[in-house]
Amino acid sequence: MISTRERVDAAIGQGLINALPELENPDRDAVLTSDIGLDSVQIMNLVMEIEDELDISIPVDVLSETRTLNQLAERLTRMIDGNETT
Amino acid sequence: MSIFKKFEAAAQARAELTGEGPSAIATPIDEVRSATRGVIDGQEVLLAGTNNYMGLTFDPDVIRASQDALARSGSGTTGSRMANGSYDGHSALERELADAFGWPAAIVFSTGYQANLGSLSGLASEGDYLFVDADSHASIYDGCRLSRAQTVVFRHNDPENLDRRLERLGEKASHAVVVVEGLYSMLGDQPPLEEFVEVKKKHGAWLVVDEAHSFGVFGERGLGLSEQAGVLDDVDFVVGTFSKSLAGIGGFCVSRHRELELLRLASRPYIFTASPSPAVIAGTRIALGKIVNGQKRRHQLHRNIDRLYAGARDLGYRLGSDTPGPVAAIILPDRATALAHWNGLLETGVYANLMIPPATPAGLNLLRISMSAAHTDDDVDRILEGLTRLASDLGSPGLAQVG
Numbered sequence: 001m002i003s004t005r006e007r008v009d010a011a012i013g014q015g016l017i018n019a020l021p022e023l024e025n026p027d028r029d030a031v032l033t034s035d036i037g038l039d040s041v042q043i044m045n046l047v048m049e050i051e052d053e054l055d056i057s058i059p060v061d062v063l064s065e066t067r068t069l070n071q072l073a074e075r076l077t078r079m080i081d082g083n084e085t086t
Numbered sequence: 087m088s089i090f091k092k093f094e095a096a097a098q099a100r101a102e103l104t105g106e107g108p109s110a111i112a113t114p115i116d117e118v119r120s121a122t123r124g125v126i127d128g129q130e131v132l133l134a135g136t137n138n139y140m141g142l143t144f145d146p147d148v149i150r151a152s153q154d155a156l157a158r159s160g161s162g163t164t165g166s167r168m169a170n171g172s173y174d175g176h177s178a179l180e181r182e183l184a185d186a187f188g189w190p191a192a193i194v195f196s197t198g199y200q201a202n203l204g205s206l207s208g209l210a211s212e213g214d215y216l217f218v219d220a221d222s223h224a225s226i227y228d229g230c231r232l233s234r235a236q237t238v239v240f241r242h243n244d245p246e247n248l249d250r251r252l253e254r255l256g257e258k259a260s261h262a263v264v265v266v267e268g269l270y271s272m273l274g275d276q277p278p279l280e281e282f283v284e285v286k287k288k289h290g291a292w293l294v295v296d297e298a299h300s301f302g303v304f305g306e307r308g309l310g311l312s313e314q315a316g317v318l319d320d321v322d323f324v325v326g327t328f329s330k331s332l333a334g335i336g337g338f339c340v341s342r343h344r345e346l347e348l349l350r351l352a353s354r355p356y357i358f359t360a361s362p363s364p365a366v367i368a369g370t371r372i373a374l375g376k377i378v379n380g381q382k383r384r385h386q387l388h389r390n391i392d393r394l395y396a397g398a399r400d401l402g403y404r405l406g407s408d409t410p411g412p413v414a415a416i417i418l419p420d421r422a423t424a425l426a427h428w429n430g431l432l433e434t435g436v437y438a439n440l441m442i443p444p445a446t447p448a449g450l451n452l453l454r455i456s457m458s459a460a461h462t463d464d465d466v467d468r469i470l471e472g473l474t475r476l477a478s479d480l481g482s483p484g485l486a487q488v489g
Contacts, residue, residue, distance in 0.1 A: 039444040044220060048241055057251045060230065060237040 005077045011053035019046040028069040110428050110440040120144050121460035134455050134469055135439040139412045140302045141460025142333035148369045155368030163361045171361035179371050183340050186378050191346035193339050196362050198327025199225040200355040201337025205325050208353030210235035215262040221270050221447045245281040252289040259289035268300030268311035272446050273406030274413030279315040294323040302331025303412050308377040334370040336362040387459035390466050397470040401477045416453040424451035434472035
């Protein structure tokens with residue numbers, strides 16, 4: 001059985017393909033804003049795709065705590081395993 | 087100097103928008119002569135980017151009421167409504183706003199921004215949820231940040247997406263406040279309000295409609311999209327601003343729930359700010375009456391809207407909304423083209439707005455034109471002549487791909 005983290009990583013991968021196809025495998029430890037150069041609207045569109053993939057709602061304050069895709073994946077994994085999803 | 091380093095990218099972007107002529111961002115308007123005329127860079131221009139939808143900023147009755155109040159009650163209240171800033175005019179305006187909707191409660195705020203900040207942060211707190219449309223105005227997002235509620239964003243104008251999210255919340259959906267706008271000011275598009283109402287009712291959630299850009303414009307009495315869509319009975323709160331159709335500055339929240347009054351005890355943006363000046367309140371009261379009874383003005387506004395939308399489409403322009411409304415957002419392929427259109431239109435003597443990311447949804451570059459009831463048929467002709475010249479000078483924008 002695949003782990004929650006694997007499921008989250010896959011959802012982020014699919015989200016990237018759907019929302020930001022021009023990015024082609026970005027470094028998941030890069031800062032989304034300063035390193036990759038995404039603006040707030042682009043990040044929100046990406047998050048919406050990830051939410052659809054995982055069938056969860058990600059509260060806005062979770063996003064303000066995460067700067068990289070790996071940080072987001074860690075936070076979402078904790079959220080899902082801790083059953084604190086909205 | 088390091089604390090200013092974070093502004094470098096924004097400063098660079100601003101510099102790129104500033105050429106030889108007037109700046110497209112924060113354009114200096116040297117003089118305003120009427121609801122539809124002003125002077126920019128020494129030239130008299132037709133104002134078509136002002137949110138002056140009902141054209142009441144120079145209405146003689148509005149001005150006289152403001153002047154009288156200024157002379158009678160002074161230039162400012164010097165305090166909050168909670169302390170020394172509650173005058174008879176504030177309460178009278180609140181009663182008149184509530185009466186216009188046939189509802190028991192209304193609160194006046196000092197700006198439209200604060201109306202959202204104060205309403206949302208007051209209505210939803212720890213243990214509650216705020217569900218907001220992705221394309222929401224910054225004041226809605228900031229209201230969520232100020233609130234201690236958990237905030238979730240749903241897809242723009244997508245009731246089905248909201249439905250799924252409320253479904254997951256289960257019984258807790260009775261603690262969810264859903265926020266939509268009556269008109270989204272960047273693209274000028276409207277929500278499927280009836281469908282949002284159905285979703286809200288299904289889950290027992292609460293619905294706030296921000297009618298900032300739709301109040302005065304839609305509905306027989308100008309109460310907004312909620313009135314036009316016939317769903318006022320199912321809307322819990324309407325938030326609005328005085329700074330567009332009402333031709334002043336300030337904001338309001340009205341509700342069918344008498345308990346809205348309790349926000350006066352808890353809403354920080356209401357409590358910790360000075361109340362609107364007597365002149366603004368007096369002018370707004372007159373403007374409100376003119377909006378509720380403003381069928382003739384609204385008729386002219388919608389005539390202008392329909393002509394502008396039809397004319398722009400005939401020229402091959404792609405607009406941000408299929409449904410005509412007071413904002414016509416022409417979608418252009420990139421920032422340079424949008425800037426060229428903005429400059430070109432100004433050269434023909436028409437002032438509109440340049441809107442670029444990240445203020446716009448989906449990375450779009452827009453030339454945003456707003457219509458007024460004060461625009462005459464000749465004014466609309468002039469705007470369309472300007473667009474015709476741009477279409478021939480700058481190519482066929484409708485065929486351009488959005489980048």
